[in-house]
Amino acid sequence: MxxxxxxxxxxxxxxxxxxxxxxxxxxxxxxxxxxxxxxxxxxxxxxxxxxxxxxxxxxxxxxxxxxxxxxxxxxxxxxxxxxxxxxxxxLLRPDARGANLILWLAAPGMLLIALGVGWATIRRRNTTVPALTDGEKAELDEILRS
Known part of the structure; x- marks a missing residue:
């Protein structure tokens, strides 16, 4: 080696x-x-x-x-x-302090924020479809027969 x-x-x-x-x-x-x-x-x-x-x-x-x-x-x-x-x-590897610390932490911070917003949006989304009422079922049957 x-x-x-x-x-x-x-x-x-x-x-x-x-x-x-x-x-x-x-x-x-x-x-x-x-x-x-x-x-x-x-x-x-x-x-x-x-x-x-x-x-x-x-x-x-x-x-x-x-x-x-x-x-x-x-x-x-x-x-x-x-x-x-x-x-x-x-410097190819600048120090992670002072104003550079903001730059070093900004990308992971924005990623965490985006993941949080996405997770909250998905949780809020209502994935169950409400059942049809009797009137809606009758109307649908009428449309399908014609």
Whole structure:
């Protein structure tokens, strides 16, 4: 199983957009940069990390990120720098607090409301058909005979 995973990673390696000129000489720093860049969204390409994107803006973001890491920033400081510059949109997984908490809870809340309205509507609906009165039965018989 491990060999299969390694083989798939090896085959997927050319799909990464990081160019050799962008890579840092220190493998530990490069690994940190790759880990951080996989959590940052490309502002041009939707739902694609800057690590995967070939957009020129993503390339610039990767370079700035590596410069921040070379300057001695911690992972959180580098991410905070990107968020301060581009807003929370740059995070692929934004924090679930503050105004974002409303967005995280809105969809499940609306689903629960819709289920409640549907359930109440179905319960209120009268599914039994009232029986015909004698006059209605006579009228129906007359219509069917003609």
């Amino acid at each position: 491990k060999r299969l995973v390694l083989l798939l990673m090896f085959l997927a390696a050319p799909l990464w957009a990081v160019e050799p000129a962008e890579m840092l000489d220190d493998p530990a720093l490069e690994e940190r940069a790759r880990a951080i860049s996989q959590g940052l969204r490309c502002p041009v390409c939707r739902n694609e990390s800057i690590d995967e994107s070939n957009a020129s803006l993503s390339k610039e973001l990767r370079i700035v990120l590596r410069e921040r890491i070379m300057a001695g920033d911690t992972d959180q400081q580098a991410v905070d720098f990107m968020v301060a510059r581009y807003g929370e949109y740059v």
